[in-house]
Amino acid sequence: MNAIAPPRRRPLRVAIAGFGAIGQALALALDRGIPGFELSVVSAREKPAAARRMEQLRNPVPVLDIAELEPQADLVVECAPAALLPSIVEPFLRAGKNAVVISAGALLQHDHLASLAAQHGAHIIVPTGALIGLDAMLAAAEGEVTSVRMITRKPVRGLLGAPYLTENNIRIEGIEAPLRVFEGTAREAARGFPANLNVAVALSLAGIGPDRTRLEIWADPTVTRNTHRIEVEADSARFAMSIENVPSDNPKTGRITALSVIACLRKMQAPLRIGT
Missing domain, CATH: 3.40.50.720 (NAD(P)-binding Rossmann-like Domain)
Structure with missing residues (x-):
C-alpha cells in the first residue's frame, strides 16, 4: 500500500x-x-x-x-x-x-x-x-540574575546624529581617543540612541529588563567594528561574551x-x- x-x-x-x-x-x-x-x-x-x-x-x-x-x-x-x-x-x-x-x-x-x-x-x-549569547541569557533568567552589564564601542561615524549626543551637546567629530558618551540603563539608551542600541534592548528583554540592564557606550576612533561586551552574574553561571561586528553599508548596523x-x-x- x-x-x-x-x-x-x-x-x-x-x-x-x-x-x-x-x-x-x-x-x-x-x-x-x-x-x-x-x-x-x-x-x-x-x-x-x-x-x-x-x-x-x-x-x-x-x-x-x-x-x-x-x-x-x-x-x-x-x-x-x-x-x-x-x-x-x-x-x-x-x-x-x-x-x-x-x-x-x-x-x-x-x-x-x-x-x-x-x-x-x-x-x-x-x-x-x-549580539551573541541570548540563549544563555534566556536560560539564566529562568533562575536568578544578579547583574547584566554591556559595554559598546563604535566607530565615531556609527554614532553621529544620535539624539542623546545632540541633546547633551556632546561633540565626537574629530576625537582622537575613545570617549565614553553614555552610562545608564538599556531603557535610557534606547531613547537616546534609537538607531544604535537595539542589541542592548534585546539583551534586557531576554534577561532582567531594561531598567536593571546597565550599559556604557563609547565613541572610539581606534576601532573599525561595532564591538559589544556583555558580563552576566547569575545563580546558575557567570559568563562574559564579546563580539566585533563588521558594519554594513549603514554604519549604524552590522552586517x-x-x-x-x-x-x-x-x-x-x-x-x-x-x-x-
Whole structure:
C-alpha cells in the first residue's frame, strides 16, 4: 500500500518594511530561496530608488506604502526607522499575523504592541541581531540574575546624529581617543540612541529588563567594528561574551544583523531547530 504524501504547505508571503541595507540583503536571500517563505512586497521611503534595486532580483515584487503591506503578506519583517514601528506591525498583529522586529528599542516606547499580539494570537519575534549569547541569557533568567552589564564601542561615524549626543551637546567629530558618551540603563539608551542600541534592548528583554540592564557606550576612533561586551552574574553561571561586528553599508548596523534575520526565518520553518 502506497503511503499518502502530506499536502505541501503554501510558502508564507513575506513583506519587508524598509529597503535599506538589511531589507535589501533579506530580499536577495528570499529571492534565492528560503524554504517555506517567499517575498511578496516591500515598502520604501524612496520608491523609484527601491524599484531600481528590484532589478537585482530574479522575481521583482511591488514597492508599496506601509499601509498597503498587510493584505499582501502573511508576515512582516520591520527594517525601518524605529519611529515607524507601530504603523508597520499593528495591522499585521490585528490580523493575527507575526512580525519580525529589528527596532527592538522601539518596543519599550510602544509596549501596547505585545498586548495587541497576545489579544489576536500573533507573535512579535526579535532576532538575535548583532549580539551573541541570548540563549544563555534566556536560560539564566529562568533562575536568578544578579547583574547584566554591556559595554559598546563604535566607530565615531556609527554614532553621529544620535539624539542623546545632540541633546547633551556632546561633540565626537574629530576625537582622537575613545570617549565614553553614555552610562545608564538599556531603557535610557534606547531613547537616546534609537538607531544604535537595539542589541542592548534585546539583551534586557531576554534577561532582567531594561531598567536593571546597565550599559556604557563609547565613541572610539581606534576601532573599525561595532564591538559589544556583555558580563552576566547569575545563580546558575557567570559568563562574559564579546563580539566585533563588521558594519554594513549603514554604519549604524552590522552586517550580521541581516544574516540574523535570515537565520530566524530559516529556524521558524526548520524541522530541526537548534538553540533556545
